Amino acid sequence: MRTQILIVDDHPDNVDLLRDRLEARGYATIVARDGEEALRAAGALDGPLAPDAIPDLILLDVMLPKVDGREVARRIKADRSLPFMPIIMQTALDSTESKVEGLDAGADDYITKPINFAELEARLRSWLRIKSLQDEVERQSREILRISQTDALTEIDNRRYLEERLREAFEHAKRMHEPFACLMCDLDLFKSVNDNHGHQAGDVVLKQLAQLLRSEAREIDRVGRYGGEEFMLILPGTSAEAAMRFADRVRNAVAQRTFSFDGGSVQRTISCGVAGWPHPRISHVDELVRAADDALYVAKETGRNRVVRYDSPEFTIHAKTSGHQADDGDERRTEHDDGRHPRPAPGSAHAPDPNRGAPARA
Numbered sequence: 001m002r003t004q005i006l007i008v009d010d011h012p013d014n015v016d017l018l019r020d021r022l023e024a025r026g027y028a029t030i031v032a033r034d035g036e037e038a039l040r041a042a043g044a045l046d047g048p049l050a051p052d053a054i055p056d057l058i059l060l061d062v063m064l065p066k067v068d069g070r071e072v073a074r075r076i077k078a079d080r081s082l083p084f085m086p087i088i089m090q091t092a093l094d095s096t097e098s099k100v101e102g103l104d105a106g107a108d109d110y111i112t113k114p115i116n117f118a119e120l121e122a123r124l125r126s127w128l129r130i131k132s133l134q135d136e137v138e139r140q141s142r143e144i145l146r147i148s149q150t151d152a153l154t155e156i157d158n159r160r161y162l163e164e165r166l167r168e169a170f171e172h173a174k175r176m177h178e179p180f181a182c183l184m185c186d187l188d189l190f191k192s193v194n195d196n197h198g199h200q201a202g203d204v205v206l207k208q209l210a211q212l213l214r215s216e217a218r219e220i221d222r223v224g225r226y227g228g229e230e231f232m233l234i235l236p237g238t239s240a241e242a243a244m245r246f247a248d249r250v251r252n253a254v255a256q257r258t259f260s261f262d263g264g265s266v267q268r269t270i271s272c273g274v275a276g277w278p279h280p281r282i283s284h285v286d287e288l289v290r291a292a293d294d295a296l297y298v299a300k301e302t303g304r305n306r307v308v309r310y311d312s313p314e315f316t317i318h319a320k321t322s323g324h325q326a327d328d329g330d331e332r333r334t335e336h337d338d339g340r341h342p343r344p345a346p347g348s349a350h351a352p353d354p355n356r357g358a359p360a361r362a
């Protein structure tokens with residue numbers, strides 16, 4: 001794509017001259033004849049432009065109809081959503097004051113009229129070099145940000161980012177008095193996938209499950225990997241009842257799914273815990289997560305491949321009999337394997353039946 005220069009000038013003769021010279025040097029040009037057109041052409045007026053419409057550099061006259069050049073520079077430089085666009089101000093010869101004002105307003109450089117084209121071209125090349133370095137820095141920082149928010153294996157939100165989004169979304173829901181739900185899902189008997197097919201096969205299953213969860217979720221939901229084989233879904237504007245229906249649909253979709261990898265395939269199920277706000281015992285985001293996690297624990301304990309809602313009658317019975325309640329403190333974390341889903345000793349009356357969580361084969 002050719003480098004695009006936005007020429008902002010209200011004198012037709014100047015515009016023609018600049019355009020001819022620049023196009024002859026291989027630049028593409030866009031012309032704006034007043035300050036308002038300039039802001040629009042730079043993407044600072046009516047929202048974002050298509051990437052190929054964004055100018056690479058702006059050659060800006062000071063005296064302009066509607067919005068003057070200094071104000072144009074000020075507004076473009078103040079708009080954080082715009083990429084770096086060098087602005088070269090055209091100023092009248094000997095007008096130190098206008099040069100100073102232009103630079104203070106945010107112009108990166110100036111050139112005096114009448115324009116010496118050799119000088120203009122040298123300045124263009126210099127600023128375009130700086131721009132390409134700046135663009136690279138911006139690209140890298142976007143990439144670093146993305147990596148810091150993404151789970152490397154599944155490419156969905158990682159736990160840190162998920163918790164950040166959860167906090168934000170929950171606070172927003174409380175402010176707006178909108179319902180809000182959180183879903184915790186854990187793959188059932190996933191360890192056996194690794195044991196029987198190898199860790200790489202397990203990784204593939206996790207990736208495919210992540211994609212499945214994302215495809216079931218709406219655009220406004222957030223899906224992330226909370227831990228090893230545990231996923232969290234954030235459902236803004238969703239009541240606990242609606243979240244239960246959604247979770248059951250997801251649970252069913254997973255149960256119907258065959259996960260394929262090099263050398264084989266498996267079916268697996270998930271267990272889900274659902275917690276919704278408003279709820280009299282949930283006012284902080286940590287309580288919401290804890291509630292969903294506790295409900296997930298009950299789903300595991302009552303047979304897997306199930307969805308359990310925090311504070312449902314079923315939850316209350318099982319949470320009580322297992323001494324596992326919303327306010328039971330942290331003791332369980334010391335007495336069980338992973339501190340999250342305590343499981344009875346193998347062979348005990350409550351030992352998980354390995355076939356119980358296995359999906360019905362079609």
Ligand code: GH3
Nearest residue numbers: 186187188189190191192194199200202203228229
């Ligand atoms: P449950 O139904 O009680 O959840 O049984 P489970 O086997 O799923 O649970 P358990 O906590 O015993 O085992 C979880 C397994 O998940 C063990 C661990 O190796 C595996 N795991 C966690 N993270 C990854 C990962 O990134 N890749 C692979 N392949 N396996 C993982």
Ligand code: MG
Nearest residue numbers: 186187188189
């Ligand atoms: Mg599991």
Ligand code: MG
Nearest residue numbers: 186229230341
């Ligand atoms: Mg787990």
